[in-house]
Amino acid sequence: MGGEVIYRNWRPGDEEGIVKLLPKEWCQGCACYMGKPGGSLKPENIFLAVSEGRIVGHAIGRVDPVFVEGEVKRFGWIETVIVAPEMRGRGIGSELIRRAIRYLEGEGCRGILLTAKKGSPAHRMYEKLGFRDLAVGIFTLLRPMKGDSKVKLTPAEPSDVDEMRKLKDRWMRRVFPVIHHPFDLPVDKLPPRIVSTILSKHRVFRRGDEVVGYTRWSRAREYPGVRDPVAVGEDVEEMVRAVRTSVETPVFWHTTAGSRYEAYLRSLGCQFELDDEVIMLRPIGRDIDLGDMEVTYWGIYW
Numbered sequence: 001m002g003g004e005v006i007y008r009n010w011r012p013g014d015e016e017g018i019v020k021l022l023p024k025e026w027c028q029g030c031a032c033y034m035g036k037p038g039g040s041l042k043p044e045n046i047f048l049a050v051s052e053g054r055i056v057g058h059a060i061g062r063v064d065p066v067f068v069e070g071e072v073k074r075f076g077w078i079e080t081v082i083v084a085p086e087m088r089g090r091g092i093g094s095e096l097i098r099r100a101i102r103y104l105e106g107e108g109c110r111g112i113l114l115t116a117k118k119g120s121p122a123h124r125m126y127e128k129l130g131f132r133d134l135a136v137g138i139f140t141l142l143r144p145m146k147g148d149s150k151v152k153l154t155p156a157e158p159s160d161v162d163e164m165r166k167l168k169d170r171w172m173r174r175v176f177p178v179i180h181h182p183f184d185l186p187v188d189k190l191p192p193r194i195v196s197t198i199l200s201k202h203r204v205f206r207r208g209d210e211v212v213g214y215t216r217w218s219r220a221r222e223y224p225g226v227r228d229p230v231a232v233g234e235d236v237e238e239m240v241r242a243v244r245t246s247v248e249t250p251v252f253w254h255t256t257a258g259s260r261y262e263a264y265l266r267s268l269g270c271q272f273e274l275d276d277e278v279i280m281l282r283p284i285g286r287d288i289d290l291g292d293m294e295v296t297y298w299g300i301y302w
Contacts, residue, residue: 005092007048009044014048046060049095056084057087059099061103061104062076067178068176069110073109075110075177078097111288113280114131117277118133118136127280132281134295135297137256137278138257138275148245153203153204153243155204156202156203157199157204158199160204161190162187163211164230171232174294177279179299205229205239214229216298223252224249224251225251225253226253228261236260236261256298
């Protein structure tokens, strides 16, 4: 295809063309378009490239609340960026990102976040548009150990959800970037399906009857995966020990390059590999002052 490329926002009737463009593995993205945009998806934040009547490029720019510089501020998040393979190399992706940036600037955002595979053509494109690496995800295989721990890793229960929400509220004031989701509502205000999803995807750390932290729990590989705990003031060694003494098989521990957990796990002899993507940041206006906040790769997924 070599026809003229027209850039515009979503219109009713675009759903089928968008779903055809998006990779099948992006099931969640496709599901968003089976009806019409709603929630955080609006016509003005869905950016399309159209050539010869076919949608050949797509990007979304949405706004999320993130705590930084002493308060919750509006941050942009650019996602679901895709250009049809035969149309790549024509600057379509760059133009879609520029349009998303202008929209998010107009929404009063303090900065813009996105993810990219480090070293990829997309990563290089984002660098040219002013984005810089913020957080790099890494992982290691952590083996179980015998013994006991004062802190236990256990399945999450409905009564834990409000404590998890309170922990996240404290954690987000010390770690950047952490994006809010419906999880932030009290458990009695959440639909049962969301509560069920939270419980299935998380484990909690307990010291006696007290919930002192929680972690995302997944099984995308041959062993379960955990992420750095959402916990404030807890000892890194104790949290790692809680995991190792609570599991019967190895687990993949996902952390952020440069984190306290990386340092401790390396002291145990753990070797790390890079996760698929990095989080990139583009400030709007002056540079963002993180102060003494830690940087995390995983706050965007809680």
